[in-house]
Amino acid sequence: MMNVLETKAVVQTSTTTNVLLVKKLTIEEISKIHQKSINQDHVDLFITVEQVPSPEMYEEYIKREKNRAIGLAEKIRITLILNENNATLVLTSDLTKANLSGLLQVYNDLLDNIQMIELDADEVERPAKASIKWGVPLLDEATQGNFNEYNIVQLKGQSVSHFALQNQAIYAALAQTLKLYGDEDLNVYAKSLTMSGQTILKGKLNQDGTINPNQQAIQNGESAGYTTGIISIDVDNKKFDYTYCLSPKYPLTCVIKQNGGVVHSVSLQASVDTMDSEVLRQFGTMLEYFLTPIQADSDSSMNEVINELMTPFGRRTVVLEQENILDRLEKIERQFAQNIALSDTQGDITFEELAQRSDSIATHLIKEGLKTGDKAVISVKQDNELVLLMIGVIKAGGVYIPVDPNYPEERISFILKDSGAKFFISNLIQNSQDEDADYITIQPSGLLQQTQLEPHNDLLLPAYTPQSGYVIYTSGTSGVPKGVQVSCDNIIALVEATQEEFELSAHDVWTMFHSSSFDFSVWEMWGSLLSGAKLVVVPRETATSMYDFYDLLIEHHVTVLNQTPSSFYALQNIESEQRIPRLNSIRLIIFGGEALDNTKLKKWFQRYSSSKCRLVNMYGITETTVHVTYQNIFKRNLDTSSQSIGVPIKGWKISVRDPYGVPCLLGVEGEIWVGGAGLSNGYINREKLNTEKFIIDKLSGERWYKSGDLGKIKSDGSIDYLGRIDNQVKIRGYRIELDEIKKHVSRIPGVREVVVTVQNNDKDEHKQIIAFFESNKDYSSNDIRDILMKELPSYMIPSKSVHVEDIPLTINGKIDFKKLLDEQNEPYQAKTAANSGENVLLEVWCKILGQQITDEDNFFDCGGNSLLAVSLLSELKQKVSKDILLRDLYVHSSPSSMRAFLKAKERGEVSV
């Protein structure tokens, strides 16, 4: 349903001037102006007379003159355009030199011989900086000047003038449209121009179209600036034609043209940096909707308009040609029988062996009583056999639940109980096993030993069932882990959706780097197996030692590497320490698990080109089967602070919705909803949560998962990721994205790591944003403020920015906010804390951990993790000894133990 039959095409305008045309001059007027042009000395203005060579060119000459920027010309440019029958005077000025009444004055002065004095000019208002959140991001000022335009001359097939619109009604429609874009507290600059003068209203635009000048937002004693300009021009005379200058450029300007109080057109002009033409088209369509009087009161029909606008951006679900996982695996097992399927420190397993051994495990499990859909918790160390066990469960028609054997016993018990698992495949002994626990513990060796024999044919394996699959436990925000159950149908859909795009083939070598209880490893394992590739199963010790992992990548000629950004940054550092590039076999790197900071990939691109090795950032959620969207990263993307997570993979769908489930328009922030082939069955035993998070859309009847992530859709269908909804704070009425502040701080040269948090979160009036940063350069809080002021509105500037040696981490490796906030008044001083140079080791430990510890404290107990260990090692190599290995650190994790070890080594008591 469209309200509008005719809208003019979107055009680019770049005018920087006020232009007044005076048409149909009299002979007397012409001769007076002509006289002055010959006698240029009489006025301090330059008068040009253009004699148009042919009558047909007349309008073209006027158009050309009207659109000419004033550039470096002084004051006002006066051009008389003449042909045999007609004359038009074109008066052009910069808005700081003359406005409409100023130009009228010049016109009158030209005829009356009065010496010109001061001309009326417009005051220059400061337009707002980045406070508009919708559309495309604002770029730097140098790109200003290009505007998209959207004209409304008809509504419902009738001329706008038919509707007898009043300015206030138009303002109200604008306010309602802006509300859809999340801008309710909006400062506008509204100017009405008439022949007799101008009135200016500045302030908050209310929903009823009134402007409340007293509520203009003030920050730090200065006006917050205006995001929207409204210009209404009523030149009540056919002789004149006035074009108002857009400068200063408001991100959005609404121009209302009237004649004697009757509105003839409403047009929107938006900086290309704020809204691209498609976003503006949607904005304009909504404005038309609100301008059309009759149906503007019904919410549901508004939703229909929005739905219609957004339909082209909902990706159609591609029906993937799906064979089931078992057929696919069997085909691979036959086709690549002699290829290596799995490899670990113990040796290699071919697809043929894999088939035999996993069949045997399945047979055994069925004999033990495993029925279709039964769950089996597998908790063994990460090696080839773990993979075989998982495949075995699937082949038996069951559901595997991988659990890291290093998890605390209580957590494993919880999972066993919560999932209702029938089997516990592990060497671990559950001491606290309840007497009434109804699972059967199976020693993995038992399952695996028998499989050394020839193939079992005595028991037929069951046919494929979509009930088979896996369960991954994720930490809930409440602290209670929740199990997400995913069907094998989803696994095969994931592989089919990506196979072509990533050219996955049997020539690839993958690593299973991530713990089996993190779903990134589901992708690593099945992505490799189902394309016939070789999967190198990385032992946990190697995965936690990046140097060893680096060597493994080279040794196995790995081609497909999956990494979380933080571990990749560490890997990249190791690579850059090498004299020559050594990771040449890698052709595809997939980032997942956390937000990627493109700017940190510079080191990689110094050595590898994206044509040889493709870098892909993937956004994913356990609840929707590992991945959702993908975005290629090229060298040219490194400097831009792109938040793009790209487009959904084949068969997956994304929609961005407001809190009421209505689709958001292009550029409007909302919650990311995921639908399509990747949707999991939901959480085990969490009925309430399932109904909250997995919902049926009223409009389409489709099932969606509400991700809790913020995003917006852009005109090209790609999605910007804007952080977690939980990470949004409201300070003094402003909705603030802490992630956005963090992004800006981390872009400051020399700044390495940034944490942005809020102090006094409980009392609104005392809330303060505080940024903590690690940096090579010594920035003061004021330096940071000065830099950010150029990019962010002042309510987003941290009240305090604290330079810290290192950002402290909790035992879980997460940022220790409490410690940061507690210590900000007495920051940790590396130099004074570890009193003398004598205890270099302790000093290094403290520096890396960012806290005071004792000589006996274990690095890993005090917040150290594998990534910090790399930093610790490189510090030790610089300051203490070049011969320390990462594995030494794992054994001698306290300063005292390391000291003893080094002394022993010096005396030759330790063989290296």
Add this chain to the structure above:
Amino acid sequence: MDRLKNKVVLITGAGRGIGKACAIKAAKEGADIIISDIGSNIDAVPYDLSRTSQLDDTEKICRKLGVNVLKKHADVTKIEEIASLVQDAVHRFGRIDVLINNAGIGAPAGKAAHNYSSEEWDILLNVNLSGPWRVIKFVVPIMIKQQEGSIINIASTAGLLGYKHFAGYVASKHGLVGLTKSAALDYAMDNIRVNAICPGPVYDDEFVDGSMTKVVADSLGIQLGEQEEIDLQSVAMNSVVSPTDVAEAAIWLGSDESKRVTGTNITVDAGYSAK
């Protein structure tokens, strides 16, 4: 046809020849133009320079093409005239995007270097080398403010090679090529490009009132037809260059198509200097 749309082009020596061809070509590509020529003779120059009517003709042709034209007579040896030319151009159009430094003289010539009078030597350098420098002096501040601009100096193959009995002309054009390279470096950071075009023998195209071949023939004391024969044999492509051929190169250098080209010289000589 819009390669110079929304651009403003200033052309010196636009009364005839290459300058006129450049003006017409720029107008065809949609530029607004400022055309200038001397409109009178100089005592030390042994031939008639462009008449005012010739510049009027250029103006008329360009206006018919639908572009705005500012016409002003100016002598490139007079600094105040150049200052006023540039000032009027900015008053009228607000900017200058392209400068085609075309004004130049081909004679006095026809003698060995030591036989030039002091006055003859001076006028060659004053018009052909100092002239373009004077225009640059006033146009560059405008372009720096715009952070954008393209300057095209019309030099010659005489800016690259020697010509017997043309020492003054050759020296001035070599100097212009040098000015081009240095200026390119001076203004590179301001996004102002400076390039030279080195035309070889250009025939006297009647459409643009070309006359340089006649000037050369007169200097050497031979007939025009004879000089044309010599020129034809000297070029590799067996056809001499027309003023429009040179203008084509100037349009490219003035347009954004050449946005990463600066400090170079483009020979448009039908292969003359390749031999």
